[in-house]
Amino acid sequence: MSNEQHEDHIKNSDSGGESPVKTAAALLLESDMDCYLTVNGDDQGELNKNTPRRFFLSAGNHLINAVTPDGLVEKEWVQASNDKEVAHLIYLAEEHAQAQAKLREQKEALKGPLGIEGSSVEQIQLEQMTAATQVGIPKIFRDGPDTPEMVVIPAGSYRMGEVSDKHKVTIAHPFAVGKYTITVAEWKRFVVSGETTYSPVDNGWTGDNLPVTNVNFIHAQAYVRWLSTKTGKTYRLLSEAEWEYACRAGSVTEYYWGDELGKNNCNCQDSKSEWSCKRASPVGSFAPNAFGLHDMLGNVWEWVEDTWHDTYSGAPTDGKAWSSCGAISTLSNQEWRVLRGGSWIIDPRDARSAVRFMSDQSSRNSYTGFRIARTLP
Incomplete structure (x- = not known):
């Protein structure tokens, strides 16, 4: 270790913060690259490369955290403190170099198409047929x-x-998705079954072929449980990643039909459909x-399985x-869940393939349904 050392007194909360605890022992920390430190959750600022800092800690166990400035590498450990000075060298540089190399590889991979991205409709449908053949069912099917x-x-x-912030997702196994959102007629069968x-x-609308609305996340989960029991198959909501994969269907544009909203491609604000707004x-x-798949964008927001996170990190x-x-919603103490796809009343910018929205899982309204x-197998 170098001779440049910085002494930091970690004060005992019972001492009034006026002086280091008399029983404190020294912990000498040094890192092989710049990092930021916290001790027991308290910010201790930067630890510069090859520049030791001495901390005086009360007897007992202390949680030490070191993270690189870019957040790529983080080390956390419990440090015991007694009456002897302890020196600890934090190794970050090698792991950080590996993380940077992996990040560069990921960014390079994201420059070009992945999987079926950019493929023709014929190629995509051939992939579907191949997948269906492998699992032994028709490309389009019903379980009853x-x-x-x-x-x-x-x-x-x-x-x-979004275009500015993409990440790679790999879905290892084929799965099936509803050709449409669940309809009023399909929900009525659930009611007739006596299971709900x-x-x-x-909403004053007429028609069994309309998407069922005014259903919350909990209702949607009840429906897939009932359908699973009825058919003996595993029905569920889509994950958010599955939803966007299914929605895009190989497209890399803002909407699955192109970069412009166009006319009569979906049901949302300014879409020129007879139902818009x-x-x-x-x-x-x-x-x-x-x-x-129909109506993946516009018409009704669709519940997916995921809880809400502000970013994909x-x-x-x-x-x-x-x-x-x-x-968690601070108003209802319910989990926020993810909604995808937009609705008949939404701004077209919010009806794009990449757009995500959140809602309290108990919320229900005239513009939310589910697929x-x-x-x-």
Whole structure:
């Protein structure tokens, strides 16, 4: 260690903060690269490379955290303190170099198309047929005469998120997605089954082929549990990563049909549809995406499985739902959940493939519904 040393007194809260505790022992910290320190959660500022700092700690165990300025590498450990001075060298440089190299590789990979991105509709549908053949079911199927129509989605990788902030997601196994959002008729079958007594209000709209609305996240979960029991198959909500993969269907544009909203491509504000800003449209009223899925953008927001996180930092990259450590509503003490796709009343900028929104999981309204997924063998 070098001879340049900085002494820091970590004060005991019972001492009034006036002087270091008499029983304090010294901890001498040095790092092989610049980093920031916290001791027991308290910010201790920067520890410069090869420049030791001495801390006086009371007897007992102390939580030490060191993180590089760019946040790529973090080390945390419990340091015991007694009556002897302890020297600790924090090794960060090698791991940081590896993390930087991996980050460069990831950025390089994100410069070009991944998987089916940019493929023709014919190529994408061939991938679907291949996936369906592998699992032994038709590309479009039902598990019973009164069950939702499902579409097989092939496994693959893609670049998730806004153009300025994409990350790679790899979905290892094919899965199935509802061709449409769950309809009023499909929800009525749930009510008739006796497994729910909840009949959502119809907003004054008429038609069994409309998307069911006024259903919250909890209602959606009850529906997929019932459908799973009814069919003996594993139905669920999509993860957020699965939803965007299914929505994009190989597209890299703002909407799955292009970079401009255009005319009559979906039901949202300024989309020139007969329902825009008036009400939800019957499912399947617009052309499907390359996977054959309808209304992935506009019409109604769709609940997905994930809890809300402000960014994708730390999100799963395997397509699974991010269901831990999500945000909690301070008003209702309920988890915030993710909604995707936009609605009949939303600004078109909020009806793009990459846009995400959050809502209290108990919230229900006339512009939110849900789409289902099924796990395949």
